[in-house]
Amino acid sequence: MQLTLTSTHLTIDLDWQERLWACHIGSAIQVPLEQIIAVSCDRPDTSWREIRAPGTFFPGVIKAGTYYTERGREFWYATPPWQILNLRLRDHYYKGIYLALADNQSWCDRLQPQA
Template sequence: MALISVDRERGLLTAELQGLDKLWALKSRLEIPLAHVRGATHDPGMAREPKGIRTGGTYVPGVITAGRFRRDGERSFWDVKNPDKAVVIELADAGAYDRLVLEVDDPRATVALIEQAIAHR
């Protein structure tokens, strides 16, 4: 699971991976400039979409998807065990990733936080 926070002063969206997710994803923290965040949606169905080729991390179908994946030239970062809590964050010109798919405790609140942050940048 990831904890999402927004630092408006520094203009950053931060995803802090929790517990063993750090191990599975081979990453503990992501920092994305708010200027590169296009939007966020609560999308439980995303977990059923093809992930592409895993370039680092862990993938056990139906159990955990964590780490970096590449599909049709698109780079994504995943940290999902429970698809019902999946939030998709679309990025533009973000460098390492085009999309983040993260499991969060409260998907609706997380989407609202991100949408509010990008509306006021």
């Protein structure tokens, strides 16, 4: 997965394997920076009240794809060691995007919404 930050957008480019596991047709997810309302490196609470549609889930191995939760529609691509970049969005197709990144703290610092 490749993240690219411009002055107006965050682009998340998925390789073919990530697209396969996430059942995601497009190769990229575009997020306008103005739609990011919160960024953290905390692993969000998950619940048994999630609907995976479509996606892949093997406990302790991978959680990928679109999930419908109490928080809204979310995109996940997470694998161990579960260092999660947690983006909360407004006015976007997804209400949340959760990505496992080795340098998640760096991205967390770079993406903090400006007041």
